[in-house]
Amino acid sequence: MKVFTHPACLRHEPGPGHPEAPARLRAVLDRLSDDGRFRPEIAAPAPRDTLLAVHPPEYLERLEALARGGGGMLDPDTVMCDASWEAAVAAAGTALAALGSALAGEPAFAAIRPPGHHALANRAMGFCLLANAVIVARAAQRSGCDRVLIVDWDVHHGNGTQALVEHDAAIRYVSLHQWPAYPGTGRAAERGVGNVFNVPMPPGLPPEHYLSALWDAIVAATEGWEPDVLLISAGFDAMAGDPLAGFTLEPEHYAELTRRLRERLPSTSMASLLEGGYIPSRVGDGVLAHLAAF
Numbered sequence: 001m002k003v004f005t006h007p008a009c010l011r012h013e014p015g016p017g018h019p020e021a022p023a024r025l026r027a028v029l030d031r032l033s034d035d036g037r038f039r040p041e042i043a044a045p046a047p048r049d050t051l052l053a054v055h056p057p058e059y060l061e062r063l064e065a066l067a068r069g070g071g072g073m074l075d076p077d078t079v080m081c082d083a084s085w086e087a088a089v090a091a092a093g094t095a096l097a098a099l100g101s102a103l104a105g106e107p108a109f110a111a112i113r114p115p116g117h118h119a120l121a122n123r124a125m126g127f128c129l130l131a132n133a134v135i136v137a138r139a140a141q142r143s144g145c146d147r148v149l150i151v152d153w154d155v156h157h158g159n160g161t162q163a164l165v166e167h168d169a170a171i172r173y174v175s176l177h178q179w180p181a182y183p184g185t186g187r188a189a190e191r192g193v194g195n196v197f198n199v200p201m202p203p204g205l206p207p208e209h210y211l212s213a214l215w216d217a218i219v220a221a222t223e224g225w226e227p228d229v230l231l232i233s234a235g236f237d238a239m240a241g242d243p244l245a246g247f248t249l250e251p252e253h254y255a256e257l258t259r260r261l262r263e264r265l266p267s268t269s270m271a272s273l274l275e276g277g278y279i280p281s282r283v284g285d286g287v288l289a290h291l292a293a294f
């Protein structure tokens, strides 16, 4: 198991009181450092062509220019500072490094921010600037992967990921998320070209309910369809106590899911990318349980 990160990810500052704070990533890195089993390696920023496989050039130029001018607000939740462009490109590059390790035979985790699964091709939203998981999925396809599975266990629906892959039958997207909740997409009836498997669930249920519903969807998505690569959009805001949602998962549940995925998909390359999770210490605990289960 490898872990990649980039120091620029800590310099993205959405402002005082914003839940998507540098403290989240710092807590993850501190937890890994205290534990000692996983030593993060520094990845390279994403090459421009990997971003252009998902986002139009005008959009990238707009974000870059906003950062160069000192930053600004992209929507009520999504704010850039002067270092945010560098952070976003570093996050995408770190996710690509995790893919490279996975394809070389060693699963990997990208400890990154800003997150990515709400970002659309030409619109930032929900704290997300670049669609990290889709950038990685497209890179995997260019490396010869015919089947890419994205499992998104962040408590919010990855509307950006879905929108960017829902016409591509070679990518399957499974998402467990709170319903109703931000961003308002993710109904079970949204099936793409049969490649989208949404699991909307109410808050406050016992954790086993969330686990088994997600697992059923993963089984449905992989029945007779073995992915070459699995990308996990690993948010940790489905944990009990998260200020932005009402699910009830604990670190052991991420470990359980990770073990089950490893067992079900033994020859699939696996890369996991940090998405949300808004109690820094809990995100650290969740990440460590997830990594240890690999």
Ligand SMILES: [Zn+2]
Residues within 6 Å of the ligand: 154, 155, 156, 235, 237, 275, 276, 277
């Ligand atoms: Zn989330």
